Amino acid sequence: MEKSFIPVSEIIANQISDMIFIEKKYRPMDKIPNEKMLAEELGVSRTTIREAVKMLVANDVLTIQRGRGTFVTANPDKRNDPFGISYLKDKKNLVLNWFEMRLILEPASVRLVAERASDEEIKEIVRYERETAQLIKEGKPYLEADKKFHSAIAKATHNKVIELMLPAIEAAVRDAIITAAYVGTDKLSAENALVNHRLIAGFLEKRDADGAALAMYCHIKRGITDLES
Structure with missing residues (x-):
């Protein structure tokens, strides 16, 4: 089950989410x-189940009641999925739709960042780019660092509507x-992040709005191409 760059617990959390x-x-x-039963059903260790449950608790999908067990929350989709996207069954098509949305939003967002962001915000974006790159080079899970990179860009637009869309972007x-x-395109996905995040961050350091927008467009467009390959 384990894939390069992706923690097994993240995949299991996604599978439990699909069950809900x-x-x-x-x-x-x-x-x-309980942990033992889920571990047997999903073919992983109890430790992996425990980590997956922690993620879902943090996202308000599950809640742990001491002495009683783990329960689905009353409104598991409200905080992080107000549009009901988690209910869509075709995951590959969902991701292609995500990419189309990002193709519209994120190149324009980095233009705003180049024009509006403070020097400290640019440094933060560069820091997350380097953190992501280091994890990829070491063959380690980089999902959280990747999300931080794109979230930092959204925040640095200083556009309140884009900031409100952070859960969707993540x-x-x-x-x-x-x-x-x-x-099976995870290595292509990692290579895409490694190359294009560096280009995006580099153009932002130079305050080159056109270059950053083009690099972001290429980053997302390649994501579509790799997924369809």
Whole structure:
């Protein structure tokens, strides 16, 4: 099950989420099986299940009640999925739709960053780019660093509507990386991030809005090409 660059716990968290949102196996307020049962069902260790559950608790999908077990929250989709995107069944098509949305939004966003961001905000973007690159070069999971890179760009636009879209942007990045692992294009996805994040960050350091926008466009366009390959 383990894929390059993707923590197994992240994939398992996604599978449990699908049981709730897509398969309707567990509904709001339902108790889910214990660690041992889930580990046997999904073919992973109890430690992996524990880590996956922690992620879902942090995202307000699950809640742990001491002495009683783990339950689906009353409104598991409200905080991080207000549009009901988690209910869509075709994950690959969902990611392609995410990419189309990002192709419209993110090149324009980096233009705003080049024009509006403070020097400290640019440095933060560069720091996340370097953190992502280091993790990729070491063959380690880089999902969280990748999300921070794109989130830092959204925040540095100083556009309140774009900032409100942060959960959607982070979900788009997450789904793209996890789906790449499922379809076997995870190494292409990592190479794309390694090359194009560096270009984006470099152009932002120079306050080159056109260069940053083009690099972001190429980054997302390549994501589409790799996924369809």
